[in-house]
Amino acid sequence: MLKLRVAGGKVLATQLEGDIEIRRPVGDVFAFVADPCNDPDWCPRVLWCRQSEGDGPGPGARYEAMHKPSGYPRRHIRRIEVLEYDAPRRVRWVQEDQIGVFDITYELEPTEGGTRLTQRDEIKWKLPLAGPFGKRIVGRHIGEQQQDLKRVLERG
Numbered sequence: 006m007l008k009l010r011v012a013g014g015k016v017l018a019t020q021l022e023g024d025i026e027i028r029r030p031v032g033d034v035f036a037f038v039a040d041p042c043n044d045p046d047w048c049p050r051v052l053w054c055r056q057s058e059g060d061g062p063g064p065g066a067r068y069e070a071m072h073k074p075s076g077y078p079r080r081h082i083r084r085i086e087v088l089e090y091d092a093p094r095r096v097r098w099v100q101e102d103q104i105g106v107f108d109i110t111y112e113l114e115p116t117e118g119g120t121r122l123t124q125r126d127e128i129k130w131k132l133p134l135a136g137p138f139g140k141r142i143v144g145r146h147i148g149e150q151q152q153d154l155k156r157v158l159e160r161g
Contacts, residue, residue, distance in 0.1 A: 021126045025151040028119040029158045035093035037158060038111050038122065041068045041085050047153040050074050050146070054085075064090045072102060075146070105130045124151065 027034050037043050040062040044051040052071040059066030068085040081102050089097035093113060100107040106129045114121050124147060 018130070019126075019128045021128070021147055022123065023147045023151060024121055024123040025155055026116055026119060026121050027155050027158050031113050031115050031120045032093045034120040034122060034158060035096070035111075035113050036062075038113075038154065039090065039092065039096040041070060041098075044070060047157045048150050049153070052080065059087075062090070063087065066090075070100075074104065104132055122151070122154070 042054045042056060044054050050073055052073055054068055054070040057067045057069050064087060066087045070083045070085060071080055072083040073080045081104075083100050083102040085098055085100045087096065087098045088108075089095060089110075095110065095112050097108070097110040100109060108127045108129075110125045112123045112125070114123075126147065
């Protein structure tokens with residue numbers, strides 16, 4: 006699902022949602038996705054991630070990640086702050102860089118075969134062309150990342 010908020014022909018924000026079922030218990034999936042230091046294992050645009058505040062994943066934790074988005078010419082630092090942490094059901098953080106502010110929520114629920122992971126993003130764009138460009142790519146990237154996450158977790 007993709008929703009755009011537009012004013013004067015300019016995309017101000019993009020809302021995206023996607024979900025996937027992963028054949029692993031909720032606790033395993035939550036532990037993996039709730040720690041941004043695991044992102045390089047399943048998000049090809051994240052080159053590295055390190056924790057800058059807090060003691061392990063959880064409320065108040067902060068991170069820095071080196072990010073190389075598709076179509077963007079340079080690597081840059083993205084700052085990540087945990088806003089909500091309700092293990093093993095929900096984690097929400099804000100990620101910010103020079104391209105935009107990414108409010109990302111993962112919600113997890115048990116299924117008969119494992120875990121349903123739902124990702125909801127709201128992106129507030131900072132660059133004038135990021136909105137039109139981002140609306141095409143970010144939705145595709147979420148689907149690709151979810152498939153990569155599924156592969157990583159199901160192979161154990």
